[in-house]
Amino acid sequence: MDKQLNKRKMNVKRLVVKVGTSTLVYPSGGLNLNAIDQLAFVLSTLCGQGKEVILVSSGAIGVGLNALRLGERPKDISAQQALAAIGQSKLITLFNQRFNHYNQTIGQLLLTHDVFDFPASTQHALDTFDRLLKMHIVPIVNENDSVAVDEMDHRTKFGDNDQLSAIVATRTEADLLIMLSDIEGFYDANPMTHPDAKIIPTIHTIDDETYAVAGGKGSMYGTGGMITKLTAAELMLADQRQMILASGADPAIILDILNGDPIGTWFTPEQKGAVKNG
Ligand SMILES: Nc1ncnc2c1ncn2[C@@H]1O[C@H](COP(=O)(O)OP(=O)(O)O)[C@@H](O)[C@H]1O
Numbered sequence: 001m002d003k004q005l006n007k008r009k010m011n012v013k014r015l016v017v018k019v020g021t022s023t024l025v026y027p028s029g030g031l032n033l034n035a036i037d038q039l040a041f042v043l044s045t046l047c048g049q050g051k052e053v054i055l056v057s058s059g060a061i062g063v064g065l066n067a068l069r070l071g072e073r074p075k076d077i078s079a080q081q082a083l084a085a086i087g088q089s090k091l092i093t094l095f096n097q098r099f100n101h102y103n104q105t106i107g108q109l110l111l112t113h114d115v116f117d118f119p120a121s122t123q124h125a126l127d128t129f130d131r132l133l134k135m136h137i138v139p140i141v142n143e144n145d146s147v148a149v150d151e152m153d154h155r156t157k158f159g160d161n162d163q164l165s166a167i168v169a170t171r172t173e174a175d176l177l178i179m180l181s182d183i184e185g186f187y188d189a190n191p192m193t194h195p196d197a198k199i200i201p202t203i204h205t206i207d208d209e210t211y212a213v214a215g216g217k218g219s220m221y222g223t224g225g226m227i228t229k230l231t232a233a234e235l236m237l238a239d240q241r242q243m244i245l246a247s248g249a250d251p252a253i254i255l256d257i258l259n260g261d262p263i264g265t266w267f268t269p270e271q272k273g274a275v276k277n278g
C-alpha cells in the first residue's frame, strides 16, 4: 500500500497510550525490557516535542508473576492482589528508571472505578492529570488492583485496562487513544481461528456485526481479547474521539501513527475521515 496516498489526518496535542501485559511481558514470563525502554524513549520524545502524554499500562500482575517466578496466574483474588502489589511497584520502578534515562519525569495514578462514580473524586483526579500534564510530566495509570477486584473479575465498570484507558482518554479530552496489543489491528475474523482473516483499516461505527467477529484473548497474559477493545473504541467514538489499535511489538510505531501512516485499525468518527496525499 502506498502510505502517502492514505495518510490519516492526525492533529494530536493530548495523547493516551495503552499497553497490554503482552507488550511488556514475553510469553515465557520474562520482562520485555526493550519494550519498556522503547516506550519511555518514544513518550519522552513526544513530551519534548510539546505533546501531552498519558500512559495507561497493564502489567502489575504479569510483573508480579515474574518476580515470584510463578508460571501461572493464581485463581484466587487475594493472591492476584498480592501479585499486583508486588508487580506494580516493580513496574513503576522500571518505568521510572527508563524515563529518567531520557530525562522525563513520570507520576503514578492508581485508579478505581468509584473515582469516576463520584463527581468530587473525578474532579480531583482530573485536576491531578491536568497539573501533571501542565508540568510536562507523564502520568502512568493502572487500576489499583490491590484494592479493586473489578478488573480481575471483569464484572463492573472498568472491566479491564482497555476500558479504563478509554475512560481516561474521554475524561481528559485526549485527541487520540493508541491501544497497543499483541496483534496488528482488528481483523474481520479472529486470526487465532481464521488464519486468512484480514485487517480492517478504518471503522466508523461499531454494531452487533462488529462484536460478532471479536474473539477472546490471544495469550495467557491478555485479559479481555477484542471485545473489551471494541467497548473502549465505542466509548471513544460516542465522545467523537479517535482510537487506533496497533501492535505493541515495536513501540516506535507510535511515531509513525502520529505521522498519519495507515497502521492498525483506525476507529474514527465519520467526519474525521482520511485525507488524500497527506
Ligand atoms: N477480530 C479479531 N481481530 C484481532 N484479534 C482478535 C480478534 N478476535 C480475537 N482476537 C484476539 O485478541 C487478542 C488481543 O487481546 P488480548 O489477548 O486481551 O491482548 P492485550 O494483552 O493486548 O490486551 C489477539 O491476540 C487475538 O488473538
Ligand SMILES: N[C@@H](CCC(=O)OP(=O)(O)O)C(=O)O
Pocket (backbone or CB within 6 Å): 019, 020, 021, 022, 057, 058, 059, 060, 061, 062, 084, 142, 143, 145, 151, 160, 161, 162, 221, 222, 223, 224, 225
Ligand atoms: N491491572 C492489571 C491489568 C489487567 C489488564 O487489563 O491486562 P491487559 O489485558 O494485558 O491490558 C495488571 O496491571 O496486571
